Amino acid sequence: MSASTADTLLSLRGVHKRYPGVHALKGVDFAVRRGEVHAVVGENGAGKTTLMQILAGVHRPDDGELTFDGRTRTFATEREAQAAGVAIVFQERSLFGPLSVAENVFAGRHPSRFGVVDFPRLHADTAKLLERVGLTVDPTAAVETLSPGEQQLVEIAKALSLNARLLILDEPTAALTPAETNTLFGVVRGLKSQGVAVVYISHRLEEVFALADRVTVLKDGEGQGTFAVRDVTPQVLVRKMVGRDVEFERPADRTPGNKVVFEVTGLTDRDTAGRVRLTDVSFAVRAGEILGLGGLVGAGRTETALGIFGGRPGCGGEVRVNGKPVRIRSPQHAIAAGIGYLPEDRKDAGLFLDMGLAANVAAATLRGVVLNDAEQDRTGHRYREKLRIAARGGDEPVRALSGGNQQKVLLARWLEVNPAVLIVDEPTRGVDVGAKREVHAVLFELARKGTAVVVISSDLPELLALADRVVVLRAGRVAGELSRERMTEEAVIALSSGVAR
């Protein structure tokens, strides 16, 4: 302990944080050294975000001690933490889309003379910061015209503009392509060499092993220890996180039927700017089969799903369900034709956050003139039991549920519709490992009963565990198809990125 005190930039000792009904942190110790990349891992609800909010001055601990740069401190506000040199880049973007990159980087802190913004200096200062994060965009460009990866780098530039000595990144790669992730890694390594300490929160263990020097594991609000990354294996970390080894299970007796129930032919679409997003996408799914749609973010997987489901007016192509061509102009038609779609962003496009479980489950099966509330409640209760949804009652707003339970509510909505075809888009994003398995079990069960399932997932191990067959998209076209025997992570990645093998 004493040997490392000198190079410790920040430390927390015995930190507690309680929210109404939740003891979020139970005496956590945490220390960050100067110039290290320190990963924090744990399941959802383990307390990672709460810990970071305490570091960044967003929340104050109920108990415990925070030492920064050798001095005991309390960060009463984010501004105090920033002034001391702690900057945080949150999972949710905090950018102003219509404003320029420069005005985003220096939001509220424009260099000015007598109240007049000094634009030449603003742009020059921004250009310097952009260079540090390896971003080659015009400082006067509107932020909304940048890709998600570029926006992430703008966020980091913004944090650096505060002369951060400790930079906290919360799930920075969640919306990035592999190429953008690589760029980000380069930036983080560069910052490290400049002496900036980086705290890196991630769900993706491979990123931890690629980037971090040390890693701290949290579980249920308690620290499970800090390890040098070179001394541990992913399996060890996963065991610390969940208390058990996790590997996706796959029923041994997967036997999809032979009858083709779902055919998509020649799906073609452009976005509002007129760029081609889908070109002649075709595939077929048999009854009881789980088809994986692979590809990088932006390859057209979600566009394919929405195009089929009537969520993209103007998308051309033919869709057949049970051999019959169906004309789909809106999700309403798609559901009537026997197609269901579980959207990738559950809060934005799936849930009615202030409504209860029962009302959320019923959303796609509102029928008749007069609704039967009692029956709706019974249905909700049935799924609560069946899918083990941890909700207090049918009336509790689903806003209060964890990500995994929210996802189960959405699954229940589609189980109740019982479509011939169900497309699930990132069904376990931001969901803890235990809930992932439960979601998988539901999808396998659905397929066993004869539903044709299409799975979109950026989590390759998940995609490979679920799918009987994978169709890989690249730049809006079908790049290739892999049977179960030929499905490996390497094969999918090769097709996704167009690497010849």
Next chain:
Amino acid sequence: MKLSRELDLLVVVYLAVIVFCILYPDTFLSHKMLLAFLRGMSTDGILAVGMMVLMVAGVFDLSVGAMMSLAGVVAGTLLMKHHLPVPLAVLAGLLVGAAGGLANGLVVTKLKVNALITTLATLGIFKWLTLLLGGVSIPDLPPGFAALGQTEWPAGTWNGEPWGVQTPIWFMFGLAAVAHLAMSRARWFRQLYYIGANPKAATLSGIPTARVQLIAFVLCGVIAAAAGLAFAARLGAASSTAGEGAELRVITAVILGGASLQGGRGTILGAIVGVAFMQLVNTLLLVARVEAHWQWMVTGVILIAAAGLDSWKNRGRSA
């Protein structure tokens, strides 16, 4: 469906009535006063039903007051200048409401112009149409039409005072009761709550979001026209200023009654209790002999207080 907001507000109204009865026992505690109170709130009460339907679906209509005036003037013109029979004039007034609501709805759902801009614009257009057709006012409407707003039922007197309740009051309660049941039980109306709570998720659940909102605008337009016709009948005159300021009063009442600008919440009962609360405040100002212009100020303060209370209650809530 939980009615906590509605019950809270009812308790406030009830307590206020008791206090006023103690303060002004002679004026307040009479059948005549009660009837005047209900009559005073009947127009806003009718409008509030349509407004609540829209606000639950996440939109609203600033043109209801202008539509009220327009419908009255259309019916008045047809009766006085063209000597149309009463039922046809009433029908024409309601059709004008439907057309106005349809226009609002089409601009909002097809052209994707937001409801504030759209209905502020149509407020201006309806006002112009009203003045073009009827001038400032059309007095002396025929008795057959006036009867629609002045008939008392049941007939008879009690202690020398008329006992019956006027038609607009019956109409308000009837409409509110039907609408309340529909909003809590009927599938079509339940869709409004889903749309208001999360339009994207509603669309992806197969709910025809745009069409439902469009029809809600039409309903609101027809209801506003009905309020205008009832008001003109009650006064026996169609005035171009009949609905002036109604949008402010009605939106205030509906927000007070539990609606949110974000949509997804509120009940018809809440809307009616909200209107009753506003009427109570106005009655109090009247009884206390405060000059009429104060009502505007008080309404504005209540609107900010109601909306402020909601943001304060929802503080710290994300997404």
